[in-house]
Amino acid sequence: MLPFMLMYGLFTLYPLFNGIFMSLRGGRLGRPQEFVGLANYAALFKDSYFYEAFGNTFLFVFVSTPIIVLLGLVFALVSNSKHRGAKVVKIAAFLPYILSISVITSIWVYTFKPYIGFLNSYLIRLGVVGDQVLWFDRAPLAWATIIIATTWWTVGFNTILFIAGLQEIPDELYEASSIDGATKWQQLKYITLPSLKGVTVMIVLLQIIASFKIFGQPFLMTGGGPGTSTRPLVQYIYEKGFKDWNAGYASAMSYMLLLVIIVVAFVYNKVTSNDGGGKGA
Amino acid sequence: MAKRNLAVSGIVLLLMVSILSVGCGKTQTDNGSGNGGTGGAATGELVFWAPFGGGDYEFMKQIVDAYNATAPDFTVELVSREWGTYYQGLNSALIASSGPDFFIAHQSKLAELIPTEKLQDVRQIESDVDWSTYMEAQVDAVTFEGVQYAVPLDTHAMVLFYNKDILERAGVSEQDLSGVNGIEGWNAILDKISKVVSADEHVLDIANSGANTVQQFWAWYVLNAQAGGSYIEGDEAVLNGEAGVQAMDIMNGWAAEGYLKKGIDDASSYDIFKSGKAALNFTGVWATGNYETNPDLNFGVMPIPAIAGEQKTWGDSHTFAIPTYIDGNRKEAALAFVDWANENAVTWAKAGHVPVKKTVLASEEYLAMPYRSDYMEVLNQVEYYPVTDMLGAANDLAMIKINESFLGKYAAKEALDKAKEEIDNLLR
Incomplete structure (x- = not known):
């Protein structure tokens, strides 16, 4: 336990608290810096790119979370069924999760990119579109590629969690209900889904937090473009911190993100636990 | 205040360096042994960082291998580092004085690296380099307020x-x-x-x-x-x-x-x-x-x-830069390699880059290479980035x-x- 706490303290807790001091300083990393109080925080509220990046992050959270959670559930239900091929679905859903981000983004860039990528050439050959679709040059399309890539990459993790949840449900419930003449649909609606409530609450929270931290996919697929329209907050933090070497400003933005995640998690917890308590009683 | 600053940057850099230097663990040990020897045993290995992949890496590797085959006092180990985060890692390593013995930096990036105050004035290193063999414009491009912070490799x-x-x-x-x-x-x-x-x-x-x-x-x-x-x-x-x-x-x-x-x-x-x-x-x-x-x-x-x-x-130019924090004899050894590499830059020209030594540019071997001599004139047409x-x-x-x-x-x-x-x- 001690070695763990030591590492955890050194690499997680210490930077976490030290970042607060960092966010109160101005000047460039590696040079003499000075205490500027809350100036970094004041500045970011006047920075339109900060708002844009925050908006982009929220957009991604709201769109990607339901998709990735619901698909995870669907894949889990299929993999947990007695159908032939269930195992194939389970493996197929999980396999991309073990790939590194540079691999998955390369795969999807090569799928979507005009002229060279294969998707456009199929679409043109099938007559769906007349000319090259410029996936990365229009914000909604660029977002679509990012969300598709993210879903493909991470849905397996939720699938596994849902499968674990499904296996917790006692078989007797299904047996008893089928004796009573329940259909598959009724079993799903009245046994499976209510029993998954606990695990779903957890999965949604984990997914929201993961989606807030989006960085690699837009950074590697669109570079945050076209323009800055797909640049999420973490990418902006990275650029300010490690390209402009403005560590104070980057730290201040990081704490804003942390604050928002804490608030969202807190509100979410409040809402879901009240809901659960009401039904349980 | 200064102390806390140092501690904070220290921990951040430690983190970054430890993350970024995965795969080149040799760097630190080599530096350690090199710094330890106070001028006595003047042999060892020089760690050379470069943001090269693909063809660039292959040709630089050939140059390094050929140099090592001449049995120099200090052999060179080429460490290829990922381009996307190269300068992030390099800048941090320089600040922490824990980087390579010498490295590639783009001419355009020198102005960002000079404020670390870790770039050696290469003219101050004892050597028998004949600077008149280098193209003047390319040397001027790496000279800032009279100090030459690097040795050009190409344009x-x-x-x-x-x-x-x-x-x-x-x-x-x-x-x-x-x-x-x-x-x-x-x-x-x-x-x-x-x-x-x-x-x-x-x-x-x-x-x-x-x-x-x-x-x-x-x-x-x-x-x-x-x-x-x-x-x-x-x-x-x-x-x-x-x-x-x-x-x-x-x-x-x-x-x-x-x-x-x-x-x-x-x-x-x-x-x-x-x-x-x-x-x-x-x-x-x-x-x-x-x-x-x-x-x-x-x-x-x-x-x-x-x-x-x-x-x-x-x-832009690739340049060689040498940090201030390494031993004097390591600096001399690094500069010796750098000049040797430039003298043998026909290999580098295969990657497409235009060498900077007049002797190489005028050599039959270089002029006989297809395509390369077709764009030699760009040496005088380049509008370098502002400093x-x-x-x-x-x-x-x-x-x-x-x-x-x-x-x-x-x-x-x-x-x-x-x-x-x-x-x-x-x-x-």
Whole structure:
């Protein structure tokens, strides 16, 4: 336990608290810096790119979370069924999760990119579109590629969690209900889904937090473009911190993100636990 | 305050260095042993960082191997590091005095590295280097306020690659291209080519989409320089002048006419030309080796013609820099390798780069290499980046606005005005 706490303290807790001091300083990393109080925080509220990046992050959270959670559930239900091929679905859903981000983004860039990528050439050959679709040059399309890539990459993790949840449900419930003449649909609606409530609450929270931290996919697929329209907050933090070497400003933005995640998690917890308590009683 | 500062930066750097130096664990141990020996045993290994992948890496490796085969007192170990985060890691390592014994840095990045105060004045190192064998312009480019912080290795510039087969179909000769003098003549050539290319072929191929649109920025930079404009002067961005707007309008015009298609990403721009699907291609000389690997591609290369005014182009140099924190004899050994590498830079020229030693440039071996000598003149046409430690960040801002104008979000003037405002904020 001690070695763990030591590492955890050194690499997680210490930077976490030290970042607060960092966010109160101005000047460039590696040079003499000075205490500027809350100036970094004041500045970011006047920075339109900060708002844009925050908006982009929220957009991604709201769109990607339901998709990735619901698909995870669907894949889990299929993999947990007695159908032939269930195992194939389970493996197929999980396999991309073990790939590194540079691999998955390369795969999807090569799928979507005009002229060279294969998707456009199929679409043109099938007559769906007349000319090259410029996936990365229009914000909604660029977002679509990012969300598709993210879903493909991470849905397996939720699938596994849902499968674990499904296996917790006692078989007797299904047996008893089928004796009573329940259909598959009724079993799903009245046994499976209510029993998954606990695990779903957890999965949604984990997914929201993961989606807030989006960085690699837009950074590697669109570079945050076209323009800055797909640049999420973490990418902006990275650029300010490690390209402009403005560590104070980057730290201040990081704490804003942390604050928002804490608030969202807190509100979410409040809402879901009240809901659960009401039904349980 | 200072102490806390140091502690904070220390821990951050420790974290970054420990993360970034995975895979080159030798670095620290070698430095350790090297620093330990106080001038007694003058042998060992020098760790050499370079952001090279692919062809560049292979050719530099050949140079290093050939050098090590001469049994020098200090052998060299080439450590290839990922390009995307190279300067992040390098900057941190320099600040922490825990980096390599010497390293590659782009000329354009020196201004960002000098403030670490860890770059050695190479003229202060004891050596028998004959500096008069180096091209003056390239040495000047690494000399800041009288201090030479690096040794140039090459110049790599944006040039014009052309597909001879497509040009022949269009009835455009190489002389027509190189003789271009002004936008009308150039656009007339593009128009001629556009009449003979099929729907899946490109008249002009310049990367302008996806995660990295730097080639589009360079193309703008070339046209701006040709039209007599500059980019940043002192601590003020001047890219929105008449020349800059003209450059942007020229490029937007190519898109409007369909000469330059939208949606070409960085990797595709090479693939398209390499597969024979583009008549003309603006890119760096480093593509030469890549294009040669397709034996069916009948191509040529020349400096970018005088499209918008005087013949100028974008260019940068790879340079060798030596940190201040290593032992004196290691510095001497590093400089000895650097000069040797430059003397044997014909190998490096295979990657497409133009060497910096006059002796190499005049050698029969170099002049006999296909393509390379065709763009030797760019050495005198390169308009180096302005010297500012915020260059990288400024380029990012300009790149975004130029791309947004290209995609139709802003008119040329509006985009460049916005870029100026943002860069000025950065430089203040």
